[in-house]
Structures are given as C-alpha cells and as structure tokens.
Amino acid sequence: MSGTSEGPTPAADLDRSAVTESDIDSTESGLLVNRPTAYRSVFAAAPLAMAVVDGEGRIVDANDALGALLGGGTAGLVGRVASDLLDLVSDARTWHAYREVLRGRQAKLRCTRRLKQPDGRSLWAQVTVSPLDPDTPGVLLSVADVGAHRDLQARLRHLQMHDPVTRLPNRTLFFERVSAALEAEVYEQSGTGRIGLCYLDLDGFKAVNDTLGHRVGDLLLAAVAERLTECAEQAGQTRPSVPLVARLGGDEFALLVEDSTGTEQLADLAESVLKALQAPFDLAGHRLNVSASIGVVERHAAGTTATGLMQAADTTLYWAKVDGKDRWTLFDPERNAHLMTRQALASTLRPAIERGEFRLDYQPLVGMSDGRLRGVEALVRWDHPRFGLLSPNRFVALAEEDGSIVPLGRWVLATACRQARQWQLDNPDDPPLFVSVNVAVRQVWDSDLVADVAEILAETGLAPHLLQLELTESAVMGSAGRPLQALQALSDMGVGIAIDDFGTGYSNLAYLSRLPVSVLKLDGSFVRGFQYEGAGSPPNPADQVVVEAMIDLAHRLGLTVTAECVETSAQATRLRSIGCDTGQGWLYSRPVSPDRISELLGTETYAVGNP
Numbered sequence: 156m157s158g159t160s161e162g163p164t165p166a167a168d169l170d171r172s173a174v175t176e177s178d179i180d181s182t183e184s185g186l187l188v189n190r191p192t193a194y195r196s197v198f199a200a201a202p203l204a205m206a207v208v209d210g211e212g213r214i215v216d217a218n219d220a221l222g223a224l225l226g227g228g229t230a231g232l233v234g235r236v237a238s239d240l241l242d243l244v245s246d247a248r249t250w251h252a253y254r255e256v257l258r259g260r261q262a263k264l265r266c267t268r269r270l271k272q273p274d275g276r277s278l279w280a281q282v283t284v285s286p287l288d289p290d291t292p293g294v295l296l297s298v299a300d301v302g303a304h305r306d307l308q309a310r311l312r313h314l315q316m317h318d319p320v321t322r323l324p325n326r327t328l329f330f331e332r333v334s335a336a337l338e339a340e341v342y343e344q345s346g347t348g349r350i351g352l353c354y355l356d357l358d359g360f361k362a363v364n365d366t367l368g369h370r371v372g373d374l375l376l377a378a379v380a381e382r383l384t385e386c387a388e389q390a391g392q393t394r395p396s397v398p399l400v401a402r403l404g405g406d407e408f409a410l411l412v413e414d415s416t417g418t419e420q421l422a423d424l425a426e427s428v429l430k431a432l433q434a435p436f437d438l439a440g441h442r443l444n445v446s447a448s449i450g451v452v453e454r455h456a457a458g459t460t461a462t463g464l465m466q467a468a469d470t471t472l473y474w475a476k477v478d479g480k481d482r483w484t485l486f487d488p489e490r491n492a493h494l495m496t497r498q499a500l501a502s503t504l505r506p507a508i509e510r511g512e513f514r515l516d517y518q519p520l521v522g523m524s525d526g527r528l529r530g531v532e533a534l535v536r537w538d539h540p541r542f543g544l545l546s547p548n549r550f551v552a553l554a555e556e557d558g559s560i561v562p563l564g565r566w567v568l569a570t571a572c573r574q575a576r577q578w579q580l581d582n583p584d585d586p587p588l589f590v591s592v593n594v595a596v597r598q599v600w601d602s603d604l605v606a607d608v609a610e611i612l613a614e615t616g617l618a619p620h621l622l623q624l625e626l627t628e629s630a631v632m633g634s635a636g637r638p639l640q641a642l643q644a645l646s647d648m649g650v651g652i653a654i655d656d657f658g659t660g661y662s663n664l665a666y667l668s669r670l671p672v673s674v675l676k677l678d679g680s681f682v683r684g685f686q687y688e689g690a691g692s693p694p695n696p697a698d699q700v701v702v703e704a705m706i707d708l709a710h711r712l713g714l715t716v717t718a719e720c721v722e723t724s725a726q727a728t729r730l731r732s733i734g735c736d737t738g739q740g741w742l743y744s745r746p747v748s749p750d751r752i753s754e755l756l757g758t759e760t761y762a763v764g765n766p
Contacts, residue, residue: 321380351415354468619649646671679720
C-alpha cells in the first residue's frame, strides 16, 4: 500500500481546539506495547483502522483493521514510515502539521488522502493523527475509508449544480466556473488571458409554454441544450478546451469560453448556435421553430469580474432583442457608456428638478420685414453636476418616458412667463415680447395644462397673448379628445398655439384648418435649402416653391409663419421675399441668457450676427 498525490489533494484540516498543556508536554514513557493486555486486546479488535507511531515517525504497532484496509496484512506495516505509507509528505502544509503533532506542539491533524492499494485500486481515506497521552511518546494514527461518503457528496453536488430539465450546469456552477476563470493565478498561466461569453435566450419561448404547456416547453429546452452542447463540442475540436454550456434559468443559456482567442472565435460560436437552432424541433407531435437572441462579450480577464461580465452580457442580449431578435450582437463600450449615461440621467431627473439644476436660455424671434425683436423661445438646459450643461435633446425624451416632463414643464412655463413679465416691467416704453414655450403631449394627458397655464399667468401677471405654446406637428395633427379640447381652451384664453417642425410629420393640411393654431414654424430642413450665397451649386427651385406654397396657405388660413434655423443673409432675403413673418436662428442669435435679451430690447433694428 502506498500513498499518492494523484488527483486533487484537499488541504489539511488543522484542529487546534483541544490544545492543552498536557497535549504539548511529552515524556519518554513506553508506547502501546507496554500497555496491559486488555488495552491491547481492545486496540487489536477495534473496527477502526489504527496504528501507533513512535516519535521518529515509524509504526510500532497496527491493528488488523488497518492491515485489511491498506491490504497486505498487519505484519508488513510494523517498522514502516507512516508519512510515506499514508502520503503525508507530498503536501507541504500537511507534512509540517504532522511533524508538529509528532513533536507534541500541535493537538491533532486531520486530512483526506487518496491512497493506492497493492492491487492498483484507489482509496479515499481520512487520516487522523493525535498524541497518545502526556506520559507516552508517539502518536495514535487512525484511518477511515471515506470513499462512499465522498461519492455521496459528489452525487449530491452534481444534483445541486445541474439543471434537472437539461442536465446542463446551472447558474450556481456557471458562476463558480466564471469566478475561477477570472482568478489571477488562472488567467496569468493561460495562453491568452482572455475570456468570452455568449449569453442567449429563446425568442418567443413563452408562447410555447402558454399554448402547448410546460411539458412541451421542457422538452424544447432539453432539445435546445443538446444542440448547444453539440456546438460547444464542435468548437472545442480546434481549441484547447470545450466551451461550458449552462442553463441559467427559464429559457436563458450561456456558453463560456475560457482562454478565448478573440472576438472572432466568439462570433463564430454565436453564428453556429444561430444556425443550429434554425432546424425545426419535432417534439411530442409538434413541430416547433425557435430562434435565439445572443449577447456576445469578449475581453481581457484581468480587471474583469463575474458580475461585470454578466452585466455586459445581459446588456448586449437586450441590444440583440431591440435590434430585431434572431441575431447576435457584440458588446460595444461606447454604446454601453451612452446607455449608462442615459440611465444615470433618468434616475436623477426628478431630484434635479427639486434641486433647481435647470435653467432657461432664450433665442430671439425676429420680424423678417423690419429686423426687430418680436419674441423669444425658451429653451431649457440642465446644469448637471457630473455631465455639465446638457441640451434638451439629452434629457427631454427621458423626462417624457418617466413622467417627470410634467413637473419640469410646469417649472419651465412658470420661469419663462415670470421672465417675460419682468422684461415688460423693466422696459415699459417698448412693445412687450412674447415668450414661446415647448409643450410635450404627455403634459396635456398627465396634467391639467389649462389650469396650470391659467394659474401661472395669474401669478406672473403676463397677458395670455404674450404666451405661445409650441407642440410638434406629429403631436398636434390628428389630435382628438382631451388634447384637442385643451388646445381649444388655451386658444380661447388668448394663448397662442404654434406647430413646431412643420412639414416633417403628417402634413395633414385639410385637418390644419380645424385646429386652434395661430403659428406654423417651418422645419429647418426647408430653410437649409435656401443657403446658396453665390458659390457652389444653386438651390433647388422646388424648395422655394414648396415653402412659398406653405406660407401662402398659412396666410390664407390666418396663420403666421416662423422659419427656424436661419443662418445666412441669403436665406433671410429669400424668406422675406416670399412673405415669411418671423425668423429664428444663428444669423440673429444663438440661445442666450435673460440678461443678454435685456440688452437687445429697445434695439431699433436687430443686429445681424449677435452672439
């Protein structure tokens, strides 16, 4: 019988809980051979395999149970070096602890060793070494066969770590493997130091469960698992290792590639999975067709955590779903950074309103005929403590999604009206400016906009005709029910209603005549066609014909027209010649602070090119 370090060697179990002065002291008294006959008889007949070892580490006595366990009988054990017989030397920690027990400086040693018997079979044994007593030098060594116990533990662990439906590793085992692969001593010794993951779920699997029942759904999951396993085995034929296939729950699966060679390897694996799932599944009399969406992540193992890897995979799987399903999508750090920024903004929108992190800039609206300042459009800005000054296109859509557009819109409306009234009070001899405020459709649906406007006008003292509310064409055209009623009530109150970005939405001109609208704002795409300054290609004459027709129609309906994005004097000249009423754009001014608007008030003719 000999010890071997074959297979995994569990670390020694050092039990110091029973250390006493008597455990540490040693004497030169005799060993078990000097004990009374009755004592020796008990030792010999005990079912537990035991041996007495002297202070030099040699076996001086062994019972029949030990001889039977190790094979070869008891006679051949006496005089043997116990540490060699039971493989206590191959592990430095175990060897050190064993010597400490022999010298009386440690109370006990317990460890598990894999021993090889004379016939070649292996035996898992638990070895316990403890001092005899304070008056007797040497130690008592016992050996217990724990093979059956280990087998039971292994079976229980397998059940615990594997999915009962697909027989694949489950989420727990998968994360163990990921965490192990990301340990520095593991990836530093590998060939690439990289890791890859294909994270997928089945498109439309819920419909299978709902229509055909969970039994057919389970059969489908098992069949998908078989095809994924085949894909992994094929991929492993030309690689050092086979990707691990796991079921993470529901219809979610993962293929883990340790020691990845790059994104190309992961892309090939994802393509093979999509192709493998294209063939129909014939299950329980049903022919089923399924597809999968796959998120693919591949990166250096250094600096990566299991949680970070899975978050990236989950995000990328979501992208694959959004992009149309039945496809794989590679993780994009820039896209993820944008998403994280978007989430960070969304989560702080409402508190930012309460903290007063928003401000308004104002862009002049200038009369095309005389160049005088007629009004301003209020444009909200978010002075974010982390991301700096943000324009509306960074957060307004988020505010509409989560409903915070209602309190934000109410603040913008109140602030703009208050500022317009202040300009009027500060410049009593000048014609008052009107202020134009953008309104989202959700503000009409989720709040009493009419009541809010009436209350704000009353509080600020601003006349209703000096307030203009802008709604996009797609929001206004086709409006019915509550939105249309609100617009009509506001118009009856004297508030102006403008259609923003006109010409880009429905362009339902017949319906336009029935809406309580007073202003059309031409989208900048029409105005940009007028940019010709005598160099380059001349503008398309059709652009001017279309714009001229829209202006003429608006005037016939009693509406005024504002041109957005006026950037050159040539554009302004052409728009003026076809009857456009007001203009807005960088030719006149960028959005500026309220103080700058105060400086422009009273200007007889608006200076082109103001900053």
